[in-house]
Amino acid sequence: MSSLEQLNRCDTAAFVDTLQGIYEHSPWIPQRAAALRPFRNLTALKLALQDIVVAATREEQLGLVRAHPELAGKAALAGTLTEESTGEQAKAGLHLCSPEEFARLQQLNADYHARFGFPFIVAVKGPTGNGLTRQEIISRFARRLKNLPEDELAEALRQIGRIAEIRLNSLFDVTPALGNTIMEWAEEIGQWSDDEQGLTCTFMSAAHRRTADRLRQWMRDAGMQAHIDAVGNVVGRYLSHDPHAKTLLTGSHYDTVRNGGKYDGREGILLPIAVVRHLHERGETLPFHLEVIAFSEEEGVRFKSTFLGSNAVSGHFDPAVLDLCDRDGVSMREALTAAGHDVAAIPAIARDPASLLGYVEVHIEQGPVLLQRGLPAGIVTSIAGASRYLVELRGVASHSGTTPMSMRKDAAAAAAEILLYVEQRCAENQEDSLVGTVGQLQVPNGSTNVIPGACVFSLDIRAARDEVRDAAVADVLQRLEQICERRRIESTVEKTVCAAAAPCAPWLMQQLSAATERAGVPPFALASGAGHDAMAIAAISDVAMLFTRCGNGGISHNPLETMTADDAEVSAQILLDFLRHFSTASSAS
Numbered sequence: 001m002s003s004l005e006q007l008n009r010c011d012t013a014a015f016v017d018t019l020q021g022i023y024e025h026s027p028w029i030p031q032r033a034a035a036l037r038p039f040r041n042l043t044a045l046k047l048a049l050q051d052i053v054v055a056a057t058r059e060e061q062l063g064l065v066r067a068h069p070e071l072a073g074k075a076a077l078a079g080t081l082t083e084e085s086t087g088e089q090a091k092a093g094l095h096l097c098s099p100e101e102f103a104r105l106q107q108l109n110a111d112y113h114a115r116f117g118f119p120f121i122v123a124v125k126g127p128t129g130n131g132l133t134r135q136e137i138i139s140r141f142a143r144r145l146k147n148l149p150e151d152e153l154a155e156a157l158r159q160i161g162r163i164a165e166i167r168l169n170s171l172f173d174v175t176p177a178l179g180n181t182i183m184e185w186a187e188e189i190g191q192w193s194d195d196e197q198g199l200t201c202t203f204m205s206a207a208h209r210r211t212a213d214r215l216r217q218w219m220r221d222a223g224m225q226a227h228i229d230a231v232g233n234v235v236g237r238y239l240s241h242d243p244h245a246k247t248l249l250t251g252s253h254y255d256t257v258r259n260g261g262k263y264d265g266r267e268g269i270l271l272p273i274a275v276v277r278h279l280h281e282r283g284e285t286l287p288f289h290l291e292v293i294a295f296s297e298e299e300g301v302r303f304k305s306t307f308l309g310s311n312a313v314s315g316h317f318d319p320a321v322l323d324l325c326d327r328d329g330v331s332m333r334e335a336l337t338a339a340g341h342d343v344a345a346i347p348a349i350a351r352d353p354a355s356l357l358g359y360v361e362v363h364i365e366q367g368p369v370l371l372q373r374g375l376p377a378g379i380v381t382s383i384a385g386a387s388r389y390l391v392e393l394r395g396v397a398s399h400s401g402t403t404p405m406s407m408r409k410d411a412a413a414a415a416a417e418i419l420l421y422v423e424q425r426c427a428e429n430q431e432d433s434l435v436g437t438v439g440q441l442q443v444p445n446g447s448t449n450v451i452p453g454a455c456v457f458s459l460d461i462r463a464a465r466d467e468v469r470d471a472a473v474a475d476v477l478q479r480l481e482q483i484c485e486r487r488r489i490e491s492t493v494e495k496t497v498c499a500a501a502a503p504c505a506p507w508l509m510q511q512l513s514a515a516t517e518r519a520g521v522p523p524f525a526l527a528s529g530a531g532h533d534a535m536a537i538a539a540i541s542d543v544a545m546l547f548t549r550c551g552n553g554g555i556s557h558n559p560l561e562t563m564t565a566d567d568a569e570v571s572a573q574i575l576l577d578f579l580r581h582f583s584t585a586s587s588a589s
Contacts, residue, residue: 004172008038018482022049022129022164022171025067028060029053031440042174043376043570044520048291050161050374065118071137072111092123093134101134108141115145116152127551127564128183129169129176155553158371165566178274178576179569185270188551189214189254190262198259198559199240202302204335206364211254212462215269215294222273223280224292230345231312231336232296233267238276240289247289248539249351250575252308253298261561263364267548269294271362271568275576286579288357295533302326302335310536315452317348353540356510357584361534362571364563368481368554369526376567377574379522380545381513382464383535384433385501387473389482391418394490397453412443414489419457421479423489425472426461432468433527436461436476465529466501502535507585515577516546519570530556541583546571 007018012034019030032052037301039045052063073093095148097105112120122140126132132140144152169175192207194200201207211236213361218235219226226236234254237247252268272292277287320342322333336343365371370378395409419438440458461476463469477493483492513523526547534543548571551562 004039007045018171019049019299022167022514023053023064023067023160024069029064034310039520040518042168042172042177042328046161046165046168047374047378047521049164050496053157053161054374061153062118062398064160065121065153068121070113070119071105071122071124071141093131094137097134101138103139105141108138108145111258112141112145118153118156118291121156121159121163123159123166125163125166127562128180128264129166129530129565130300130442135193137393154372154507156161158374161374162564166563169177169566171298176565177540178271178278178572179565179567181274181277182270182572183269183565184272185218185369186262186266195259199256199262200258200260200301201254201256202258202299203255203297203308204339206297208232209339212294212296215254215273218270218273218275219292220276224273224276227310227488229349230341230343231309231317231349232339232341233309233312233349234294234296236273236276236292236294237289237462238279238286238290240287241285242287242456245288246355246357246584247291247351248286248357249291249293249296249537250361251291251293251364251533252361253295255297255299255301257299257301258469259559260557261364261555261559263550263561264364264366264556265295267364267563267568267571268362271572272575275572276581278576279579286582288582290579296345298531298533303332305332306531307533307536310533312346312349313351314536314539315347315484316536316539317346317349322494331490342416351540355542357582358505359534359537359541359543360508360512360546360575360578361532361537361543362575363528363532364556364561365526365550366530366556366561367550370524370547371551373524375521375524376519376549376570377516377519377528378547378549379516380504380507380528380547381509382433382504382544383502383528383532383538384435384462384464384530385466386460386462386468386497386499386531387469388497390460390494390496391415391457391459392492392494393457393484394492395453395455396451396453400449400451402510403451408451409453410451411455411489412446414483415441415455415457416489417483417487418480421483422459422461422476425475425479429463429468429472432464434461434463434468434472434528435529436472449510462529464501464503469501499531499535502538502543504534504544505542505585511578511582512544512546512574515574515581518577519568519574521574 015034029052032046032168034050123566125130157328189211190199192210194205194207195302215234224236224238226341228234250272252571253265297308297497300306303324311317325331393411393414395411422436437460438457444454461473516523534545537543548563549567552560
């Protein structure tokens with residue numbers, strides 16, 4: 001049996017028999033799934049099986065985990081692995097371990113089992129399906145030993161879900177072609193960095209310009225007209241047969257933070273290029289122009305000014321930033337000129353709002369919400385606004401041994417109390433994604449035997465709605481004053497950033513939701529706590545965003561940032577379906 005249609009029609013026994021190799025020695029999973037037929041597509045089947053595991057009792061979940069063999073363990077040595085596990089471990093080269101690698105794996109197996117009571121589970125075929133190296137497996141093994149037991153059980157079950165996903169692809173002879181292309185492209189440009197270690201791609205560096213050239217070539221190969229504009233944006237246009245048609249925008253940024261991830265921003269460029277190539281190969285055009293924009297700068301790493309590319313497109317590029325200098329004293333104007341760009345042409349980049357239909361950005365989530373929900377994609381409701389402050393507290397530095405507790409003016413203790421209130425206040429409203437962070441905390445010239453006379457800290461408060469954020473900021477600043485007055489501490493509060501929230505357009509969200517449902521994924525709405533280029537484009541057009549699940553606990557801005565080819569495929573299919581069914585705002589209302 002090789003088709004989902006047959007699987008939907010067969011009796012329960014045949015259904016269970018067909019899926020018996022998907023989960024190790026756990027026929028109860030397909031037995032329960034049989035009652036949920038029919039499945040719209042393979043994605044729907046994958047999610048249904050996953051949901052059965054999540055809803056299982058703890059004893060059933062532990063039994064499932066313990067049914068899996070250790071990596072390079074006794075079962076592998078004895079040749080008693082299932083056919084599926086044998087092939088997977090062999091593809092990862094675990095049968096070719098050096099004596100040192102084998103000894104390391106055996107020690108890790110023992111330490112892991114002693115800590116958690118079940119075997120270490122990892123999808124050895126990895127996020128792309130092409131396989132992890134032995135060193136990558138050992139590194140993940142060692143890192144996950146540090147997890148808390150409940151967190152590690154959840155991760156083990158997620159890895160089992162990934163293993164099942166790959167096995168289902170094999171069973172039904174399905175290849176995530178778009179997802180594989182996106183992952184391969186991300187890997188290629190992810191090798192070009194300003195630094196020898198990790199991925200750093202800053203505005204107008206050699207790696208940045210090389211990446212832009214490659215993106216332009218991929219756009220042209222996909223059937224688009226493509227050019228690099230005066231601020232370094234790479235712009236590809238897939239033309240409609242109607243020369244008078246309006247334009248739908250999509251895209252994201254290709255610069256990175258220092259030592260960042262391969263998918264932040266870049267997924268939102270590579271994915272629509274792959275989708276356009278898919279359309280072009282089939283001779284399919286759209287009733288509107290589609291413009292894919294790889295924004296040159298969003299992170300603000302080199303010149304401390306964010307959204308350079310998208311601000312130019314929205315007509316809000318501030319010419320004053322051209323005189324900002326990097327840490328080597330090179331101005332932005334000089335960097336652009338050296339790269340062959342004409343800064344005088346930047347104002348001409350601005351789009352006419354009347355020519356636009358909307359803007360849709362695909363982006364890796366950069367958080368754990370979709371991961372914990374077990375969903376490959378989600379629809380963004382709003383991009384959180386942010387208020388940031390730099391706070392300086394001044395007390396009195398004095399001897400730690402001779403100053404009674406009641407007579408101290410401890411700036412660090414005041415900061416600690418304020419920090420705890422930030423945590424308490426921002427935990428009160430989770431519906432609007434309110435969060436508060438003190439990411440920097442310093443005691444200048446501190447010493448072990450001196451009461452802190454000064455303390456400096458940052459404050460970052462974000463929420464999906466401005467009124468919610470503003471209320472939290474007001475409460476925090478009021479409490480800060482009260483704490484300082486009671487502790488006899490002086491304070492200075494400097495506002496460094498105030499960015500309004502950018503709500504996504506309901507009519508675009510509805511169409512993304514419909515495309516998501518047709519892809520076999522239950523539509524799930526979530527706010528974005530991070531800023532995105534869509535915030536800048538919202539000044540000239542309605543915007544929407546689609547998030548792709550982020551692996552490794554939702555880590556982003558980090559080399560550990562990851563997603564899978566299958567999740568990239570789901571997001572690509574959603575965007576493709578969205579484009580094919582797109583209705584304008586007037587038609588959708």
